[in-house]
Amino acid sequence: MARSAAEDVRPQGAPPRDPKRDNAVYHDAAAATYDGKWSLSFEEFGRGYVRARAERMLPRRRYGRALEVGAGTGFWILNLWQEGFVEEAHATDISEGVLEVCRENAERLGCDIDLRSADAEELPYPDETFDLVTGHAFLHHLPEPLAGLAEMFRVLRPGGALFLAGEPTRVGDRLAGLSKRAVVRGFRALERVPALRDIRRGPSTDTPTEEERVLRDLEFAVDLHTFEPRDVAGWVLEVGFREGRVETEELVASLFGWAVRTIEGEARPGLLGRRWAIMAMYGWVWLYRFDQAALYRLLPKRLFYNLLLYAEKPGRS
Numbered sequence: 001m002a003r004s005a006a007e008d009v010r011p012q013g014a015p016p017r018d019p020k021r022d023n024a025v026y027h028d029a030a031a032a033t034y035d036g037k038w039s040l041s042f043e044e045f046g047r048g049y050v051r052a053r054a055e056r057m058l059p060r061r062r063y064g065r066a067l068e069v070g071a072g073t074g075f076w077i078l079n080l081w082q083e084g085f086v087e088e089a090h091a092t093d094i095s096e097g098v099l100e101v102c103r104e105n106a107e108r109l110g111c112d113i114d115l116r117s118a119d120a121e122e123l124p125y126p127d128e129t130f131d132l133v134t135g136h137a138f139l140h141h142l143p144e145p146l147a148g149l150a151e152m153f154r155v156l157r158p159g160g161a162l163f164l165a166g167e168p169t170r171v172g173d174r175l176a177g178l179s180k181r182a183v184v185r186g187f188r189a190l191e192r193v194p195a196l197r198d199i200r201r202g203p204s205t206d207t208p209t210e211e212e213r214v215l216r217d218l219e220f221a222v223d224l225h226t227f228e229p230r231d232v233a234g235w236v237l238e239v240g241f242r243e244g245r246v247e248t249e250e251l252v253a254s255l256f257g258w259a260v261r262t263i264e265g266e267a268r269p270g271l272l273g274r275r276w277a278i279m280a281m282y283g284w285v286w287l288y289r290f291d292q293a294a295l296y297r298l299l300p301k302r303l304f305y306n307l308l309l310y311a312e313k314p315g316r317s
Contacts, residue, residue: 019143019224020094020119026222028097029214031073035101040075042082042109045281050079053165057247057310063132063161064088069120069152070138074102074113076165077134081111086132092118121147128157137166140225150239158315162241165308170226172254172305179255183262201268229301236311244311251295253287254305260284 030037040046064087068077071091080086089111093099096117106113118124120142133152142148152162168176190196208216229246236244250257260280264272291304 017221019141019222022218023141023222024094024096025214026218027072027093027095029211029218031095031097031101032211034073034098035075035105039281040073042075042078042105046075047079047082050076051083053249053308054080054083054085054163057163057165057245057308058085058161059310060161061085062087065130066090066132066134067092067123067125067130067155069123069133069135069148070094070141071102071115071135072098072138074105076136077113078102078105078109078111080134081113082109089113090116090130092116092120092123094119121151123151123155125155127154128160129155130160131157132161132163134163134165136164139164139167140223140227143224145225145227146235146239149235153239153241153313156313158313160313162236162244162309162311162313165306167232167307167309168223168226169248169302169305169307170228171302172248172250173226175251175303176254176258176305179258180262183259184266187263187266198268199271200266227307229307232307232309236309240313241311242314244309246301247308248301248304248306249292249296249308250288250305251291251299251303253284253291256287257284 027034034040062084066077066080066086066088067090068074068080069092071077071093072095074091077086077089077091081089089106091099091102091113092115093102094117099115099117102113103115106115116124120138121144133156135152139145139148149162156162187200190199229248233244233246260283296304
C-alpha cells in the first residue's frame with residue numbers, strides 16, 4: 001500500500017515502534033515552533049492557500065458543523081472558518097501540545113472552536129454528527145489510513161462531505177527526495193571552495209534540549225505513508241462514500257519548495273535574509289500557477305506532490 005518511514009529508520013533488532021505514540025510525542029515537541037517552521041499563517045497568504053483549495057474541491061460555499069481530524073495548530077480549519085466555508089468548527093489531534101497552540105490561535109482569531117484530544121481511528125463523536133469532515137496533511141501519519149477514512153465516514157451525516165488535502169503522493173515524494181539530495185550534494189561541493197567553507201550550518205556544540213532531541217530522533221518516524229491517487233479513490237468507495245474525486249498539485253513547485261527548505265536547513269544561521277524569504281515565497285507561487293495552468297493538463301496526476309480528495313456520504317444532505 002505505502003512505505004513506512006518508521007520501519008525504514010528502525011535499527012536492526014530494535015523493538016517495533018508505536019507510531020501513534022511517536023506522533024503524539026513528536027508533535028508535542030514541535031508545537032511551539034510548528035507554524036513558523038512550515039510558514040503557516042492566518043493572514044492573507046495562508047487564507048488564500050486554504051481558500052484556493054476549498055474553491056477547487058468543494059461544491060458548496062458554506063458548511064454548518066465541520067470537523068478537522070489531525071488539526072495540528074489549526075491552520076486548515078481556522079482558515080476555512082475565516083473564509084466562511086465553516087460555520088461551527090470542531091477539531092481533534094492526538095497531540096495535546098498542538099491542540100493547545102490551536103486553542104491560542106482560535107482565541108486570537110475569535111473562533112469558538114471545540115477541541116478534543118483523540119485518535120483519528122477512534123473519533124469521540126456519535127454517528128452522523130458533522131456536515132463536513134476535513135483534514136490537511138494528516139492521513140499519512142495514521143498507521144491504518146483506511147480505518148481513519150471509515151471513522152470519518154461514520155461521523156458524517158448522510159449527504160455530508162469529506163475533503164482532504166496536502167497528502168503526499170508516492171511518485172511526488174520520490175521526486176521531492178531527489179531535489180533534497182541534490183541540494184545537500186551542492187552544499188558539499190561548495191564547501192570545497194576555500195571562500196565558501198563556512199556556507200553550511202556547522203554541528204552544534206550546545207547540549208540539545210529535550211524538545212530538540214525528540215524532533216531529531218522522531219523526524220523520520222512520523223511520516224508513515226505516501227499514496228497512489230487511484231488507491232485513495234478506491235479506499236473511499238470501500239468505506240462507503242460515493243465515488244471520490246481525486247486531484248493533485250505541485251510538481252515543479254514541489255521540487256523548488258523542497259529545495260528551498262533544504263537550503264534553509266543546510267545554510268549557516270544568518271546567511272539567508274528577508275530577500276531570500278520573499279524570493280522563495282513568490283517563486284513557489286509562480287511555479288505553482290505554472291504547474292496548474294500548463295503541466296497539469298499534460299502530465300499524469302500521480303507525478304504531482306500533493307493529493308486532494310472530495311467525496312460524499314450517500315443520503316440526503
